[in-house]
Amino acid sequence: MCHLSPEFVDITWGAGGSRPAATLEVVSNVQKVLALRGDPPSDQKSWTPCKDGLPSATALVRHIRATHGDYFGIGVAAYPELHPESPTLERDLYYLKQKIDAGAEFIVTQLFFDVPQFLDWVREVRRYGVGIEVPIVPGLMPIQTYTGFRKNVVDAGLSVPQWILDGLEAVKEDEAAVRQFGVEVGVKMVKELVESGLVSGVHFYTFNLETSTRLILEGTGLVTCPSPSSSQQQPSSSDSSNSVASTSTTPPPPSPSSAPKQSTLSVIRKDKPWRTHFLPHRRREEHQRPIFWANRPKSYISRTDTWHQFPSAANQWQRSLDKYGSLEGYGVGIKYPTAAEARLHWSKNGGGQPRRVEDLSEVFQRYWRGELQTLPWCDHPCRAGGGSGGEMESYRDRLVELNGVGCYLAINSQPVVNGVKSDDKVLGWGPSSGYIYQKAFLEFFVSPDQLPILINRLETHFPNYTYNAINHSGSTFFHSSSPKSKSRCRSKHTNANADKDDKEEEEEEEEPNTVTWGVFLNHEIVQPTIVERSSFLAWKDEAFALWDQWAQCFEGETESDSTRETRKVLDEVREKWCLMNIVNNDYHQPTGVFDLFEEDFVRAAKAREADAKVVVAEASGVSQVLETKEAAGVEEEEERAMRRKEEEEDGSNVFSNALAAVVVAAAAAGSHGVCQGLAVENVALTEASCSA
Known part of the structure; x- marks a missing residue:
């Protein structure tokens, strides 16, 4: 489930009979x-x-609050069809409001199947008293088995639309068909919930059992789709970073229309370009x-x-590396739990590990085509939507074309x-x-040979661009000035590990560059x-460390x-290539x-065209060689046939001459019977000679 990037996964205390100490180990450092x-x-x-x-x-x-x-984000439960101990909806909402006033920040509901009834309940919650404005996350239970659903x-008394009951009844003897129908029910429910605009995600x-949820x-x-083995690979029209999906192993305590309409799924609205629904209270x-962590928000x-x-504005950033702390205390990790x-x-395509830079280019191209779910620097797939590349x-x-050049890895x-x-x-x-x-913004690793060429190109022909480029050690650091500065096109070659005074003096020359903004009524x-x-300098340590994490696999x-060879090429890129970002400050230029x-x-x-010609030429040469050999073979066979024919003719002539001499001799002797017998023998011998 981690590949689906859920907002959170909840863990039940002592689930499955585990030791309390084991549960504590699993949930250590949680903040919700x-x-x-x-x-x-x-x-x-x-x-x-x-007591x-x-x-x-x-x-x-x-x-918890006192x-x-x-420190903790706190969620509470709610019951769209009333808590079993609550006599009225009014009483239920009263207790729910108390929990919110006590400090709860979001609501997860009990499971349900009647979507219109649930949406009516959400509207009642929003209207209650002064209103409950925290996110409401509907709880959904995928139908896995007929008996479990009953x-x-x-049997628990929850309201179920008749179309669901009828559909299950028709397939109740077929477990696979029940699960498939459960997936169809879940898809319809989620679509209707999200399109209502009244919910802040879905909680499963x-x-x-992960398959149905996925x-x-x-x-x-x-x-x-997280893997090629998925049975329903459908292209995404929205970004999971726009959605708020979570998973759970057990629901809150259970309490004792017509089919939803088909529609095109909208996305769950975001307050910011990143997820905000379940952040701790102090991060609200x-x-x-900084944009550098857009693909690694966690x-x-x-x-x-x-x-x-x-900071709430660009001029509030304290330009200091110290604010991010050191990687030694934080650590750097890749998405996958095992090497x-x-x-x-x-x-690479067809399997096999990257052993050359060209192979790395192929891996990166696969990501930007949507064939890979992640890169070490990208926790989410490249897809339609926002965040890690979907809006692109x-x-x-x-x-894809850029990563295929051979000297850039985006x-x-x-x-x-x-x-x-x-x-x-x-x-x-x-x-x-x-x-x-x-x-337009782009960040990539660039080869050491290509970096000076690119910087010269920027300084000569692209005055609206700003950039930063740095190597692993920080000994090489090129950067342009802010667009606000008169010297914005003048690059500098500085030591990023210079003493603190020099660094602060340089950083004062550049104000943060806003690359995303919104204008609202x-x-x-x-x-x-x-x-x-300074955020880029903090990010570069993490970005280069991820090459090392990849090599450690x-x-x-x-x-x-x-x-x-794989470790060598990964280490070589880490040690010799530079991390670079560029911004085109003219947002009216559509080419970015x-x-x-x-x-x-x-x-x-x-280069590709030339390579293709070489391949064609080689293929043509091979074909010509084969044709020559084939022609030579035919000629040799014809020569052998001619020789056999000549040998047979020579043998036949010798035999005929000898036979003629015998016949003449026999005729001279007047032996008609002998002549006739020899004639018969001649026929037999001739046939035998031809067979030979």
């Missing part, structure tokens, strides 16, 4: 708590508080982030976890956007009455994404030429940043 009162003990019919215990979920929320402040849903009660999410387009005031959250205040999974995933549908071909990008409506399904964020703008201009130099492997690489595209195309 789903605060439930819990079921009564199995030997009790009703729930009563234990010196907390009497309710509301009391638990208050206790003890730990805003026991957990129908998986009961430790197929439902793929069927709705909220995620892309976070209004701006890494950014971890590296800034100790921050007490978050074997990483090796299998980041391979029109960019994809050019990105890891992050955003296209130019000039006044797209903020409710756009692909690029939109923020209030619906607004417009979104973006400067009755709002100030919102500027959520920036390029900022081959440690412990049986030593072979292939393994050595790719005009900069036009010479490279032309050169690569000519």
Whole structure:
């Protein structure tokens, strides 16, 4: 499930009979708590508080807030069809409001199957009193078995539309058909829920069965297919970073129309270009982030976890590397939990590990085509939507082409956007009455030979561009000045590890460059994404460390030429190549940043054309050789046949001459019988000679 990038996965205390200590190990460092009162003990019919215990979920929320402040994000349960102990909806909403007022930040609901009834309940929640404004996440249970559905849903008294009951009844004897029908039900429910605009994602009660949940999410387009073995590979029309999907092994305590309409699934709206629904309370005031972590948002959250205040404008950034801390304390990790999974995933077409730079180019091309789910620098697939490349549908071909040049390996990008409506399904964020703008941005690793060529090209022909480029050690650091500066086109070659005073003096010359902003009715201009130099220097340590993480996936492997060559090429790129980002500050230019690489595209195309001619020539040469050999073989066979014929004719002539002499002699003797006998023998001998 981790490949689907859920917002959270909840863990039940002591699930499966595990030791309490084991549960604590699993949940160590979590920062979200789903605060439930819990079921009564199995030997009790009703729930009563234990001695010196907390009497309710509301009391638990208050206790967490009083003890730990805003360290934890707290969720609470809600019951669309009433809690079994609640006499009325009004009473239910009263207790729900108490939990929110005590400090809960989001709501996860009990499972249900009647979507129209659920949406009516959501509207009632929003209207109640002064209103409950926290995110509401509907709880869904994929139908796995007919008996399980009857026991957990129908017998528990939950409302189920007749079309679901009829559909299950028709296939109840076929387990596979039941599961397939359950997926169809889940897809229809999720589509209707998301299109309502009333929910903040979906929460699945998986009961430790992941397949149905995955197929439902793929069927709705909220995620892309995570593996080639998936039975329902459907292209995504939206980005999972726009959705808020979570999974759960067990639901909250259970309580004792017509089919949904078919429609095109919309995305779940975002307040910012990144997810905000379930961030800790103190991060709700976070209004701006450096773009470098756009594809690794969890890494950014971890590296800034100790921050007490978050910049809300470009001029509030304290340009200091120290604010991110060191990687030694934080650590750098790749997406896959085992080295074997990483090796299998980041391979060439048809399998096999990258052993040359050309092979690395192929791996990166596979990612930007959508054939790979991740890269070490990209936690999410490249797909239609936002975040890690999905909004770059029109960019994809050019990105694939760029990675095929052989001296660039792209890891992050955003296209130019000039006044797209903020409710756009692909690029939109923020209030619906607004417009979104973006400067074209591209980040990539560049070979040491190509870097000076590219910088010269930038300085000579592209005055609207700004850039940063640095190597692994920091000994080489090229950067242009801010567009606000008169010297913006003058590059500098500096030592990034210079003493602190020199570094601070250089950093003061550049203000953060806003690359994403939104204009909304009755709002100030919102500027959520920036390029900022000290953040880039902090990011470069992580970006280069990920090459090392990739290489470590081959440690412990049986030593072979292939393994050595793979580690060598990964280490070589890490040590010799540079990390570079560029921004085209003219957001009216529709081509974005790719005009900069036009010479490279032309050169690569000519090289491919030349290679193709060589292949054709070689193939033609082989064909000509084969034709020559075939002709020579025919000639040899004809010569052998001629020789056989001549030999046969020579033998026949000798025999005929001898026979003629005998016949003449016999005739002279007047022996007609002998002559006749010899004539018969002549025929037999001639036939035998021909056979020979």
